[in-house]
Amino acid sequence: MKIATYNVNGVNGRLPVLLRWLQEAQPDVVCLQELKAPQERFPLKEINDAGYNAIWHGQKSWNGVAILSKGYEITEVQRALPGDPEDIQSRYIEAIIDQIVICCLYLPNGNPYPGPKFEYKLAWIDRLKKRTDELIKMDLPAVIIGDFNIIPTPFDVHKPERWENDALYRIEVRKAFEKMLKKGWLDSIRTLFPEEKIYTFWDYLYKAYDRDAGIRLDHVLLSPYLSSRLKSGGVDRHVRGWEKSSDHAPVWIELEKEGKQ
Template sequence: MRIATFNVNGVNGRLPVLLEWLATTQPDVVCLQELKAPQDKFPAQAIEDAGYGAIWHGQKSWNGVAMLARGTVPVETRRGLPNDPDPAQSRYIEAAVNGVLIGGLYLPNGNPRPGPKFDYKLAWFEQFTAHAADLLASGAPVVLAGDYNVMPTEADVYKPERWTEDALFAPEIREAFFRLTAQGWTDALRALHPDETIYTFWDYFRNAYERNAGLRIDHLLVSPSLRPRLKAAGVDRSVRGLPKSSDHAPTWIELADA
């Protein structure tokens, strides 16, 4: 079972890239972020024609999350966090697919720091962490996939010294990420590629993609019961190089059959 996360940075504008990637790689489940489309403007028919059922939580111009499943429709269990600090922002969707519960998230950027946006990021992360603890307590096999807007370590960012004041690399945010994983979650990419330089995002400016001046901010966390089934993880880096592509690349894991 291949589960992927992809910040599409505008689902309608990037639709040809998304459809090409789906046709080429055929992931079983995809969590999308930054739809930047209201609920009625999600390209449901094009996604269905590509062989995927979908659920989505849209928002005009900003944010927005969705989940796609190949050959079926995800069984939605939640949209929005419990005690969400700002329910008007579409940042979380959760569903069951083929016996796995999947949470798709788009954690706030938080810049500029300090300020209200950073405070909101911390508050959202706190509620997300509380919900993650409840998911673990349920005993269900769970994957938490999405754009976390966090580089956990210096190995996850090109020239980390340039990011010390940024909300994506702030000590408080990195600590929050490790409080989350300390519950028992496995950071799948880093677990399988502990020493590799691996990025999931490259800015549009300064030839960042060509220079591989990237960030690893898209993560898939797996619950303890899924850790033995984790057999592969990677980034479809070449997608970032396609014309009119997102500044993120699809990031994925493969789970062995139960």
């Protein structure tokens, strides 16, 4: 099974790019973030015509998450991260596909630091940790996937000294990410490429993509139940260079079928 994540940065405005990539990459499961479209404006017909069924949680102007599946039934579990019924931001959707729990997230950016947006980010991470701890305790095959808005280490950012007080790189969020890994979650891309410079986002400004001045924000974490099934993975960084593309590139992993590790 090939599972991918892609922050599309506007699903309707960049629909040609998304459809082109789906046709090229042929992922089985895709988690999308930053739809920037209300629920009724998700381009379901075009997604269906590309061979995918979908569940999604839209939001006007901003946020929004979706899970697409090709050839597998999607059973929705929940479309909000538990722990705060007053949080109405569309940042999390969870489903079961082929007996795997797929948790698609768009973690808050948190900038400017310090401030209420950063505090919201930390509170959101605490709620995420509770959910991921539950999945570990239940020993389920699970994938936590999406735009984490977390740069895990200095190795994951061009010129890390410039990011010390950015909410993407603050020590608090890096430590939180590290704690998740210590609980048993596998950072699949870093595991596959332990010594390679890997970026998933390049700003539109200052020719960041041309200079490869990027950061790694988009992650695929596997529960211990799945970690031995990791076969391959990568970043489709060339998609970032397409005309009118998102500032993120798609990230994907491939799992061996159960029993074939």
